[in-house]
Amino acid sequence: MKRLPDKTVERLSQYRRTLNNQLAKGKTHIFSHEIANLLHITPVQVRRDIMLIGYSGTLRKGYDISEMIELIGTIIDTDQGVRIAVIGMGNLGKAFIHYMYEKRTKLKIVAAFDVNPDKIDKSYEDVYCYHLDKLEEIMIEKEISVAIIATPPEVASPLADRLKEAGIRGILNYTPRPLSPREGVYLEEHDMITSLEKVAYFVKN
Amino acid sequence: MKRLPDKTVERLSQYRRTLNNQLAKGKTHIFSHEIANLLHITPVQVRRDIMLIGYSGTLRKGYDISEMIELIGTIIDTDQGVRIAVIGMGNLGKAFIHYMYEKRTKLKIVAAFDVNPDKIDKSYEDVYCYHLDKLEEIMIEKEISVAIIATPPEVASPLADRLKEAGIRGILNYTPRPLSPREGVYLEEHDMITSLEKVAYFVKN
């Protein structure tokens, strides 16, 4: 398949979440305009994305929810699933773990790391927290390929170096200190203040 | 000034954050390529954004950091600042409050709301937590115009109705249940799983 547009990849993830919700409600089929309403985008965009991933619905019946969830899975999931570490077991780290807990997705948080003795060698919702010293060892042992950084901002950059050294493939940085890109490591960042300021700007205007 | 592109508004917030960091390090001027490196975007984009907000740097000296911070403030801040409520004082709500604490921005979290007696009538980092019953009353009293929803997903939608009724102007929804847009209320949503799945996808390919 041709490389999908970035924006489509982002939306696939949202489609799947929405589809799972609907499936749980007992629906088996769904129309493009229904998906669109749930995600406040346009039906055309939904259909176009679905076209791009090579799926087809049934005329006047819509899309088969299970099939589509399945297919999206084959596109955005890896076969064995992605194994993830959370670094920094503070509020944010815990919110993450809590959020992922019980979500049946191929993304699995398999370890947490911290430096605070109060947090180490305990489990939070089935995720065991190790001392940061064990990072390299556990990363290999658990085949971790993605890390979420939720530490204080000062340590983010050296941590990213260390992660790269240990073979990390992707980093999701929630620290407000943007990281410089590292060869071979996919980097994604998010800042709540940016989201908030955007809301504030558009509220004002 | 002409309406700024959405993407530019988002970046302005990031510029300011970066500029504040640099100012704190004692720098007074900065080049477009320096900003670009720190945020891993291109220098052209930085210059273009700066042009759009009508600021000018000095040739061969770059941009005056303080002036630019000031100017960005006049664009994305409101005069009196935006007064914000966090609803749901769990991990995520606390992470938010902790993050905003001591950040000198015009965005101010002035109240939190919850329904759990353990959380109510206590302060967390100077933010007082009220019972949700007091929502309307406190919203008026504290002139709250933006709400961050960090409750369990089930309550998000009725909550949004209630917020709208009480005159909210913007909602930042961190619940994984997308809200339908409400007339006159600017809505922004974010899902960590989407970010994660994006990382996972690009790590795989």
Add this chain to the structure above:
DNA sequence: TTAGATTTGTTAAAAATTTAACAGCTATTT
């Protein structure tokens, strides 16, 4: 069975965003 209403799938057009190109200014060097 024909007309009408829906809804998909696809191509084309439009809009938004990013990137490139380059002219012009300023400091520095020779």
Add this chain to the structure above:
DNA sequence: AAATAGCTGTTAAATTTTTAACAAATCTAA
């Protein structure tokens, strides 16, 4: 003081993303 190098500001081009347009398929109901 002339040449050079470093950066900015701006217009134009390229790319990406969204929206529109519409043919084709399927069901409903007259």
